[in-house]
Amino acid sequence: MADRRYGQELNQAILSAAWELLAEHGYAELTMSAVAEKAHTNKNTLYRRWANKPLLVAAALEHQHIAVDTTLPNTGTLREDLMDLLSRFTPIISAMPATTWQVLMSDLLATSVANLNLKTLQLVVSDENWITQQLPDILKHALNRGEIQQDANPTQKSLPAVMLIRQLIFTGTLTPAQVTDIVDNILLPVYCRPVR
Numbered sequence: 550m551a552d553r554r555y556g557q558e559l560n561q562a563i564l565s566a567a568w569e570l571l572a573e574h575g576y577a578e579l580t581m582s583a584v585a586e587k588a589h590t591n592k593n594t595l596y597r598r599w600a601n602k603p604l605l606v607a608a609a610l611e612h613q614h615i616a617v618d619t620t621l622p623n624t625g626t627l628r629e630d631l632m633d634l635l636s637r638f639t640p641i642i643s644a645m646p647a648t649t650w651q652v653l654m655s656d657l658l659a660t661s662v663a664n665l666n667l668k669t670l671q672l673v674v675s676d677e678n679w680i681t682q683q684l685p686d687i688l689k690h691a692l693n694r695g696e697i698q699q700d701a702n703p704t705q706k707s708l709p710a711v712m713l714i715r716q717l718i719f720t721g722t723l724t725p726a727q728v729t730d731i732v733d734n735i736l737l738p739v740y741c742r743p744v745r
Contacts, residue, residue, distance in 0.1 A: 554590075563588040563595060564612040567605050576606065576649040603656040606649075615641050621683060627691035627740065631732045634683055635709060639723055647721025654717040680710040688740065698744045705739050712736070 554562055566587035570579050581602060585592045599605040617640065622633040642650065684706040691697045712731045716723050 559588075559590065559594070560598065561612070563590065563598070563605075564609045567609040568613060571606060571609065571645070571649065575646065576652050579606070581605070601656075601660055603653055603660050606653055607657065610641070610644065613644060615644055617641060619679065621686050623687075623690060626694075627687070627696045628732060628737060630687045630690070631709065631736050632728055634680060634687065635713060635723065635728045635731060636725070638713060642717070642721075642723045650717045650721035651719070654714060658718075678710050680713065681707050684709065691740070697740050698742075701740055708736060708739060 563584060567579070567584045570583055570587060574583075579602065581592050581595050584605065585595050588595075595605065599608060618637050622630040624630050624633055645653075684701070688697065688701055688706070692700065709731075712735060713723065716727055716731070720727070
């Protein structure tokens, strides 16, 4: 019988087990029971830490420490800054199959609404997510370069994050062509609109 583990050691064992099972069987076949068995613990231990499967999988993904460049994009043009900003998520998105992202994102959002835990939803569209936090400086640079005539409102600043979530839900991917489409056909027309 395995030695009893606690704290961080147990958390790491659980998250590693979840990631391995996710890779072996996919999101749909992943169960809390299977994760508990592989981590040599019980389901109650998992549920004390993560209320449901989507939260456990999100934590397992975060546990992988996939590097994302968090420096402010400043390429010299608004278009390239926005392309750079969204493209930085490709390594994370590529870490799981498209179908896993589609189901995971849908489950995360559905779980948030069903449990009236709006934190997940708020994070997507609030000023607290990393993408939205970058927008004021990106747009300020564009304004200073004369590329845009006015600052964006909070709803417009949340668009890149919302579009990223949309891509994950509907396609589970973020290809260079998808990034170009989002930037050229959605974001630039909004940010470069004439002053009324």
